[in-house]
Amino acid sequence: MNNLFLSCDWGTSSFRLRLIDAYGLKVLAEVSNAEGNASLFQKWKAAGADTDRRTDFYLSFLKENIDKISSEFGKSLDGLPIIISGMASSTVGMQELPYKELPFSLNGADLKVSHFQANADFSHPFTLVSGVCSQDDVIRGEEIQLVGCQPDKRIKEQVFIIPGTHSKHVFTVDDKAVGFSTYMTGELFSLLSSQSILATTVEKQGILTDDENTAAFKQGVLDSFKANLLHAMFWVRTNQLFNKFSKESNYYYLSGLLIGAELKELTGTEKAITLLSSGILSESYLLALETLGLAKQVSQKSVDEAIINGHYQLYMLHYQ
Template sequence: MENYLLCCDWGTSFFRLQLVHIADYTILDQEVSPDGIAATYNAWKLDAAGEAVPRSQFFRRQLHAQITRLAGRIGMSLDHVPVVISGMASSSIGMEDVPYATLPFALNGSRASVCYFDSQVEFPHDVYLVSGVRSGEDVMRGEETQLIGVTPLLGTVDRKLDDAIFICPGTHSKHMYVSQRQLVDFHTYMTGEVFNLLATHSILKNSVEVEHLTASLAIDPEAFKLGVREADACAILNRLFTIRTNQLFGKLSSQENALYLSGLLIGTELKPLRKPEKQELVLCCGSRLSPFYTLAIEELGLAERTTILSPELVDKAAIVGQVMLFQNHQKPEKEVVK
């Protein structure tokens, strides 16, 4: 099984394990579950009260259960296949608290912070635990792995991207500034989290309907585009309250209001990218958010400067990044953790 790698993305609220053929990044099968880092950490605290199990051992036990399920489904042993883990598993509530890498961060992954765990009798897998990156005032975990994988996949893109801003939307969107094949700065925008908080826990929750939002955008995008434009022209805290009055005065339906809210927040996030005007933009977006960010980029007049990567390529980038990290950080003896 030396030609295979187990690639694990272990986030706060989700878990994904994929068996990957190293040579061509083909995914043979995967195991997905809601057993994210937060739930696993809470389970360890309850378990540790009775058994005093070391945290890293408990996490490996949970990981082994997922590997066993994957092996059973594909009908082959996965013993001794190495595991690369990125995401929140390297945080203070993860498998091991691993220090962040610092800037500038080389896009070949050579300066990544990786902690190596040797295989054990009860867990016959070498583990490569990838930490995130920090700046003077910001942090990321996982997006840097995706960025490492994206850059070699850009060979089919005509634009020169040695000096570019990579946009990675999500709950906490990242704008990653790349120069001379290095990540030199990045900024986090709480766009997705703020949308969810306002739509479910604020005075606006009865004024918006968030179900079928993507379908609503495809049918009638005008409310979304209005939100993007007004984010450009007005104070965001004032415009947010108009979502309430839009409903009270019958100006927009609840579905239109949800699109308007999305447009306001995404427009506010993207506005700073209009300067510097000469810098290329690269949108690295999954299928769920791609229509929203693509339309917002067009509405803000950024389309000519923007390379929009397909969601399929973005999904593949995380796998490529993990394979590259595995190849660049094999068994760093001074960091061995037993």
Template sequence: MDLSNLFLSCDWGTSAFRLRLVERESLKVLAEESSKEGNAATAELWKQAGQPAEQRVAFYLAIVQAHVRKLEEAAKTSLDEVPVVISGMASSTIGMLEVPYKPLPFATDGSDLAVKILPATPEFMHVVLLISGVKSDDDVMRGEEVQLVGCGFENTAEAQLFLHPGTHAKHVLVQNGQATTLKTYMTGEFFSLLSTKGILAASVEEGGKLDEGANREWFEKGVHASQETNLLHNAFLVRTNDLFQKASKAENYFYLSGLLIGSECGDLQANPPARITLAGEPTLVALYQAALRTLGLDRQSAVQTKMAEEVTLTGQAAVLLHHLGELRQP
């Protein structure tokens, strides 16, 4: 195993931790570990530990080290001196070390993202490349900027859109090799609140798939309704759909999803980009792809889809390549 061609990819979000041993050139994943040790839970453990502030980085890296040991067992070799690339919330106020946001614009090849290099120590034998997030005058993101880099956008004057579905969906406009504007939509969080809290929770049921039964039909009804009348009124129809037995609870789940995703994506109709790249988890990507099709946006914009793991690894590898010289300095 050529250790010089490896890196440790750490995708450390608010609620989850994932570490992969990756071949840098092929991006082949050789081993993987994940847990629920997200930055929010780790920050709470750090707070309870009551340790001096200067020990915070070491406290977080101890979690990384425990997972590195498991990867070493899987790979049957020591991984000392293999660099660790960390993206996500680890560079935030709840992470190991707060790194200032990179102000927009930023290069889509990842060459000018804000990073912090942490040298190897006797306790943690890996140099760390900690990638920070991006901000506009009124918006922020952490983690998605690396995924945008991993999408490989063309350097063209045509407007291209990076659309990352999630709890806080991100829309980033790309032109001439630069990410220039950022908008966050709280679509996933609103959906979670409406489907689990309050009066609508009793009228929806999770667990179905988009292409089961009439789920897609009800999802498309939600998307169409989002363009025709007010969202706050439409949301109440989730209750009356159930009350009047117009839709099953599973179908209602997709109707509510269509309402919210349609409301988000409807903003694109006024000025559709030349291309839209959907990048994220498969289930969400499929829903957004269906919404764009229902709205007719796929006829105005070329739509391509990419999975979260692919773009995360590709983006991290690209940023790592730009800083390899710095990481190798004694």
């Protein structure tokens, strides 16, 4: 059992726990659900919000899920260390930790962490990982993904794109992250496509690779360069009024418009670009980068693999 550890990626709205074999980083068992820190925080408040017992409240939930992993694996996991990253170290998490200020090393050695010893109530030592801040921006969770990427040391300057509700662009020099920017791309798309006047002009159907949807998406990317975004967003409405696109294709036009606005600052760069993503977001960002003429500079890595490898790096630093 000395080669096993638990990897916990605990976001605002999601929870994922994996049992990892450190030899080969094989996932032996896992559990995931929608019990993110935000919902658990509300449950803690409803239960009385005992500040002194806040960490214990979260650990009780964590223990329930460890028991599920143990049952799936068929053995007791008592004593195995846990690496916890994401929003668990935030204001809605089990214990708020201060941010690490930029820069930070991509081997994870200088990240801010808090170590907890096993006790009678919770039989696992665990390490809680904090986020990183600049003078006007923050990341929490993405720092582990960067550590897990193990960037090519032969490339001096790189850009890492991490799509999501709040997309991140992280800039690295040699073996350090030196800057990052947050883009509210995913959240804005959700609001515009469901709660704004544009909601009646778009419809989530089909897939990006359908010819008409692909063309609409690429047009959106290119149109993001033609006008101020606040003006360009209204074109989604006129697209429908003038029958330029179907509601389905207009949905992808809006997506392209917002992703294009996010990526426009990268046009003209000669830096290596790594897209850290999976699923439909990968398809969208790869197509946008291709549309902008950046495809030759882009490589892609799985975000899940990066999280597991990032947790492994901290496991080796703190428990081996």
